Amino acid sequence: MIELRECVDKLTSADEADRMYAAEDIGYANQAAGVEPLLARLLEEPSRAVREAIFGALRQIEHDKVIEGALKLLDSDDSFLRNQAVEILRARGARAIPYLDRAFREENSDRRKFVIDVLGRLGDSGTSEIYARALKDTDLNVVITAVESLGNTRQTKFRATVEELISAGSHPMLICASLEALAQIGDASSIDAVRARVGPAGELPGYLRPAYLKLLGAKGRQEDVAEVAEMIGRDGLEASVLNAFTALRNRYGNLKLPDGLSRPLRDVVSRKNSPLLAYQAVRLLGGLLHEPAVFDFVERCLEDPEKSIRIGAGQSLREAGSEEADAALRRRLGSETDEDVLQAWRGKSAE
Amino acid sequence: MMELSTDHFNKLSQQIYVRLGLQFEEKKSYFLQKRVEKRMDVLGFQDPQEYVFLLCYADPEGTEMQALANLITTNETYMFREFEQLEAFANCCLPEVLSAKQTRGEQKIRIWSAGCSSGEEPYTLAIILQEVFPQSQYWDCEIVATDIDQNVLAQAADAHYWWRSVREVPPPYLEKHFIQEGERYTVRPNIASMVRFQHLNLYDRMAMRAMRNFDFIFCRNVLIYFDDASRKSAVDHFYNSLNRGGYLFLGHSESVGRISSAFKLRRMDAHLVYVKE
Numbered sequence: 001m002i003e004l005r006e007c008v009d010k011l012t013s014a015d016e017a018d019r020m021y022a023a024e025d026i027g028y029a030n031q032a033a034g035v036e037p038l039l040a041r042l043l044e045e046p047s048r049a050v051r052e053a054i055f056g057a058l059r060q061i062e063h064d065k066v067i068e069g070a071l072k073l074l075d076s077d078d079s080f081l082r083n084q085a086v087e088i089l090r091a092r093g094a095r096a097i098p099y100l101d102r103a104f105r106e107e108n109s110d111r112r113k114f115v116i117d118v119l120g121r122l123g124d125s126g127t128s129e130i131y132a133r134a135l136k137d138t139d140l141n142v143v144i145t146a147v148e149s150l151g152n153t154r155q156t157k158f159r160a161t162v163e164e165l166i167s168a169g170s171h172p173m174l175i176c177a178s179l180e181a182l183a184q185i186g187d188a189s190s191i192d193a194v195r196a197r198v199g200p201a202g203e204l205p206g207y208l209r210p211a212y213l214k215l216l217g218a219k220g221r222q223e224d225v226a227e228v229a230e231m232i233g234r235d236g237l238e239a240s241v242l243n244a245f246t247a248l249r250n251r252y253g254n255l256k257l258p259d260g261l262s263r264p265l266r267d268v269v270s271r272k273n274s275p276l277l278a279y280q281a282v283r284l285l286g287g288l289l290h291e292p293a294v295f296d297f298v299e300r301c302l303e304d305p306e307k308s309i310r311i312g313a314g315q316s317l318r319e320a321g322s323e324e325a326d327a328a329l330r331r332r333l334g335s336e337t338d339e340d341v342l343q344a345w346r347g348k349s350a351e
Numbered sequence: 352m353m354e355l356s357t358d359h360f361n362k363l364s365q366q367i368y369v370r371l372g373l374q375f376e377e378k379k380s381y382f383l384q385k386r387v388e389k390r391m392d393v394l395g396f397q398d399p400q401e402y403v404f405l406l407c408y409a410d411p412e413g414t415e416m417q418a419l420a421n422l423i424t425t426n427e428t429y430m431f432r433e434f435e436q437l438e439a440f441a442n443c444c445l446p447e448v449l450s451a452k453q454t455r456g457e458q459k460i461r462i463w464s465a466g467c468s469s470g471e472e473p474y475t476l477a478i479i480l481q482e483v484f485p486q487s488q489y490w491d492c493e494i495v496a497t498d499i500d501q502n503v504l505a506q507a508a509d510a511h512y513w514w515r516s517v518r519e520v521p522p523p524y525l526e527k528h529f530i531q532e533g534e535r536y537t538v539r540p541n542i543a544s545m546v547r548f549q550h551l552n553l554y555d556r557m558a559m560r561a562m563r564n565f566d567f568i569f570c571r572n573v574l575i576y577f578d579d580a581s582r583k584s585a586v587d588h589f590y591n592s593l594n595r596g597g598y599l600f601l602g603h604s605e606s607v608g609r610i611s612s613a614f615k616l617r618r619m620d621a622h623l624v625y626v627k628e
Contacts, residue, residue: 017591021560024587028556049590049613056583080612093411121408152408184404214358218400243356250353250398276357276380283354311381340381 004029008037019045020053027057035065039073042081055084059091067092067099074103074114086114090121097126104130109139116142120149128157135161144177151181159185163193172207179211183218191220201227210240217247222255224248229258238268242280249284257287262294269297272306279308286316289325302332307341314345353391355384359399363387366407370416371575372582372606373423386422390415413578420575430471430478430512431519433571433603436622437475440567441483443619444598448566449484451596459491463565463592465553465585466573467496470507470546471516474538476569477545478520478528487545495562497551504548510538554581559588566594572602574610586611590627599625 007029010022023041026034038054038061045051058066066088073085089096096118104115116134119127134146135158147165150158162185165178175198182190194215198204201212213231216224228244231237249255261284268281282301288294301313314332317325329345336342355363363383364375375383387402396402406415431437452460462480464473473496480487480494498504517525517536529536551558553573568589574582589599590613599614601607607614607625614625 020587020591024556024584047613049587049611052583052611052613053587056580056587059580121411154404154408217356239357243358246354246356247400274357274377276355276360276377279380280354280356308378308381344381 004031004034008034011037011041016047016050019047019050023050023053023057027060030061030063032061032063032065034061035063035069039069042073048080051080055088058088064095064099067096071099071103071111074111075108082114086117089118093122094126097122097130101130104133109137109142112137112139112142113145116145116149120152128155131155131158132161135165140171140174144174147174147177147181151177151184154184156185159187159190162186163190163197166194166197168198172205176208176211179208179215183211183215186215186219188219188221191215191224201231206234206236209234209237213237213240213244214247217244220244220248222248222252225255226258229261232261232264239274239277242268242277242284245284246280249287255287257284262288262291262297266294266297269301269309272309275306275308278306279312282309282312283316286312286319289316289320289322295324295328299328302328302336307338310336310338310341311344314341315347318345318347353384353388353397353399355380355387355399359403360384362403362407366403366416367419367423368606369609370413370579371420372601372609373420373575374604374606383423386419389422390419393418417576417578424572424575428468428471429516429519430475431521432471432475434519436571436600436603437479439619439622439624440476440598440600441479444567444624445480445483448596448598452566458489460487460493461565462492462494462567463562463569464494464496464546465551465568465570465589467498467504467507467548468500469503469516470496470510470548471512472496472569472571473507473546473548474510474542475520476567477542478524480545481528481542482524492545494546495549495565496546497549497553497562499550499552501550504550508548510543512536512538553577553585553588556584556588559585560591562588562592564594565592566597567600568593568597569600571600572605574601575605583610587613590614593627595627597627599627601625 004026007022007025010018013019013022023038026038035058038057042051042054045054070085070088073081076082089100100115100118104112112134115130119130131146131150134142137143147162150162159182162178162181166175179194194212201209204212209231213228216228225245225248228241228248232241265281265285269278272278282298285294285298289298298313298316301309304310314329317329333345360377360380360383367373367375387399391399391402410416449460462476464476467473473494477494480492496507514534517529528539528542530539553559570589574585577585586607590611593599599607608616615628617624617626
């Protein structure tokens with residue numbers, strides 16, 4: 001105890017390093033009596049480094065006073081204090097839930113939102129009741145935060161409730177969050193439910209399409225690839241469409257791409273806005289190699305200066321498994337020097 | 352074969368940055384994809400979305416992140432590794448610190464190579480110091496090189512290296528600062544004597560407190576193997592170990608920003624460095 005008192009005294013030392021060491025020592029002492037002095041110092045401490053050390057110390061102390069203190073910090077105007085408090089509460093795990101439950105019943109909607117932020121890292125044991133209340137909250141931000149959190153933590157038991165939040169009259173931000181969440185916790189029937197409530201991709205406002213395409217990619221059926229394809233020419237949807245195709249291809253190895261995609265996919269590769277998008281496009285072109293123009297294009301990609309395009313082209317040709325594709329790849333093998341590219345073309349796993 | 356979408360790549364790279372402080376450019380997506388594929392094979396996952404979820408939301412102890420970290424980082428160490436970062440040290444940071452010291456009439460400079468392994472980094476720093484600042488022989492210059500492993504420290508103190516370790520040393524430096532015997536290269540005594548090797552565990556907070564008054568700390572590609580709390584603790588100690596105006600160097604793709612906000616980020620040529628103001 002005497003040692004703790006000495007450390008508490010040193011929290012106000014003029015020397016920054018001494019204050020940091022004092023905070024660290026209080027943390028290692030792991031006593032409830034250390035919590036109040038640390039919290040009090042936090043509000044006056046000018047040094048960012050010491051404030052961080054104080055939070056480090058609070059994390060070390062196992063007493064529930066830390067949880068109570070962290071909940072109070074959620075009301076602070078200082079975002080650093082709020083964010084650190086959220087991290088502390090998350091780290092407490094299930095022990096924090098009764099305190100969070102109590103905090104969620106309070107009138108302060110900001111605090112309720114922070115409570116949901118914390119729940120997002122606690123898993124689903126004992127949190128369902130708070131989530132159920134959050135989904136009926138009077139503050140839209142709390143509902144949206146809860147929907148996002150349910151998606152991130154994959155609480156599939158809330159699937160139907162989240163589907164019901166989507167309707168033509170719902171706030172666009174809520175619809176968007178619900179679509180994103182359903183991409184995690186929904187299933188193929190969620191897509192039917194969404195279509196019934198707000199219509200297919202073509203009828204959705206532009207700002208909802210990326211989230212809807214994500215849902216199609218994550219939970220869609222093979223035949224949904226046609227709906228994704230319809231969106232390929234639309235402004236600003238390039239990445240979302242390619243992601244949806246890629247997700248469907250990961251889920252259905254033998255996915256057949258609809259006709260008419262070769263030109264827009266070649267355009268994505270040629271524009272080279274993003275190495276990853278170009279890679280995705282050239283990989284998708286692998287499913288269209290039966291078109292002579294596509295084959296020639298992919299073969300030319302083997303000489304592209306952009307490494308990711310060469311990798312994708314080689315993989316696409318290798319997977320085609322035809323004599324013509326193998327010959328194209330062999331012709332280029334001798335002049336390729338990049339080890340990553342060669343490894344990808346040969347199909348070896350990463351070292 | 353699975354493919355990472357941009358969405359998956361963004362989530363994974365963000366998570367790796369937050370948890371390990373390592374930055375991945377989109378250009379490296381294939382590199383990351385192959386490593387993720389390996390982990391997915393081990394775990395029996397088919398869909399990258401499952402892996403993204405595991406890493407982002409279901410890995411509270413950081414076990415999977417560590418397994419991935421072991422695949423995306425290289426253990427190999429050699430002299431003059433991350434050359435461009437060393438250029439920033441030699442051309443910008445070191446002259447700035449030396450000039451400030453000369454103004455104050457000080458003639459002492461201290462550098463700490465934390466997690467020095469078999470000694471390639473501290474000897475590199477000694478060579479740079481002597482090349483950039485020949486007057487260093489009249490100053491009190493000390494390079495303290497620490498590691499937790501007594502065996503590698505003993506090896507480092509011997510100062511003998513094979514070609515692989517010196518392959519990136521600029522040829523004039525190789526000739527000047529090494530004695531070659533066949534395939535073996537020995538650091539010349541005038542350079543070797545600038546380095547003091549010391550056993551130190553970066554987890555040992557009391558021992559860390561004794562490390563004070565450094566102008567530069569190099570801890571490159573070491574903290575990525577620490578858990579979050581230990582990484583934070585080590586960086587806090589580095590902060591206290593540095594003099595004001597001192598610099599912390601991590602690996603070129605590592606970042607302090609997510610670990611501590613105590614350091615200021617400063618651009619030096621094309622490089623970002625961390626300074627204690």
